[in-house]
Amino acid sequence: MMTRTHTKTDGTRLAGGAAIQLDGVHKSFGDLHAVRGIDLQIEQGEIVAFLGPNGAGKTTTIDMILGLSRPDEGAVHTLGMSPRDAVSRGLVAAVMQTGGLLRDVSVEETVHLTASLFVQTRDVQECLERAGIWGIRDQRVGKCSGGEQQRLRFAMALVSDPALLVLDEPTTGMDVTGRRDFWSAIRSDAGRGRTVLFATHYLEEADQYADRIVLVRHGEVVADGTGAQIKARTSGRTIRATLDRPDRAALLAIDGVEALDIRGESVTIGARDSDAVARVLLTSMGARDLEITAQGLEEAFMTLTSDDNEGERA
Numbered sequence: 001m002m003t004r005t006h007t008k009t010d011g012t013r014l015a016g017g018a019a020i021q022l023d024g025v026h027k028s029f030g031d032l033h034a035v036r037g038i039d040l041q042i043e044q045g046e047i048v049a050f051l052g053p054n055g056a057g058k059t060t061t062i063d064m065i066l067g068l069s070r071p072d073e074g075a076v077h078t079l080g081m082s083p084r085d086a087v088s089r090g091l092v093a094a095v096m097q098t099g100g101l102l103r104d105v106s107v108e109e110t111v112h113l114t115a116s117l118f119v120q121t122r123d124v125q126e127c128l129e130r131a132g133i134w135g136i137r138d139q140r141v142g143k144c145s146g147g148e149q150q151r152l153r154f155a156m157a158l159v160s161d162p163a164l165l166v167l168d169e170p171t172t173g174m175d176v177t178g179r180r181d182f183w184s185a186i187r188s189d190a191g192r193g194r195t196v197l198f199a200t201h202y203l204e205e206a207d208q209y210a211d212r213i214v215l216v217r218h219g220e221v222v223a224d225g226t227g228a229q230i231k232a233r234t235s236g237r238t239i240r241a242t243l244d245r246p247d248r249a250a251l252l253a254i255d256g257v258e259a260l261d262i263r264g265e266s267v268t269i270g271a272r273d274s275d276a277v278a279r280v281l282l283t284s285m286g287a288r289d290l291e292i293t294a295q296g297l298e299e300a301f302m303t304l305t306s307d308d309n310e311g312e313r314a
């Protein structure tokens, strides 16, 4: 667990304590229960990936961390205070997927405008250089590509020198070089104790750039650990078999079954000790056409976040 404390460029240090603390957080939209009891503590200086498929509840949770919405149940604290207080003190900045840009203003003016909202700021040129858009500083925002606009949002987020940076799918629209530059800028800032939480669909991106991955599915945390731990948890084997009348409860009760998908008579199981599971399937469940394959990383991620997965939390 990290105990680094963010140091602003003017030398101000924040008090210790968690950067983000979620306790039993729920959020619904009408009948849709988007976030279903998330408990999460992120320490200052951590780079955390919030990983999950479409509709998992990542943006809904991020909105609550940023004080853009409130939980129906539970509590959210950002840097030991209410999210709104943390944002209004300039301690938190966000790069969201859309919005927030004026088309007729230049790239550099946009960052100056953002800087004018804060008492203490970083040098605008430095932020533009960090984001890799100093070369297009005079270009109108409306003329920028999607990737350049993402870089601009990043420069805007850097200018307040935030203790917590929240990024919702930050590299959408960026090319390979853009992604690499982006993450290297993020990492060098985290060295000074800045906390970074980013949402992504990409397991590879999470694995490569985060210290810790929080995997969400259907509004719940299904796994939480380092990339290596998540991989160990998901790097099992897949067993496919045909069963006459697959019994979900009986299959889940087999020792070592981590994920289960039933389609008609066809059963797919994720398990680390595939031999032991195969033995039970063959000897006591009358399984046929049994096939065992090694799971790839992406496939394992799909299994862990698929609708029929009943796996335990890591």
Ligand SMILES: Nc1ncnc2c1ncn2[C@@H]1O[C@H](COP(=O)(O)OP(=O)(O)OP(=O)(O)O)[C@@H](O)[C@H]1O
Pocket (backbone or CB within 6 Å): 029, 032, 034, 052, 053, 054, 055, 056, 057, 058, 059, 060, 061, 201
């Ligand atoms: N304002 C809203 N009104 C109604 N439903 C909403 C609203 N915002 C989100 N939802 C629903 O809540 C669920 C969670 O959405 P959310 O945007 O948090 O997921 P996500 O993990 O960020 O997905 P994505 O990766 O696609 O951005 C989805 O089913 C979504 O349709």
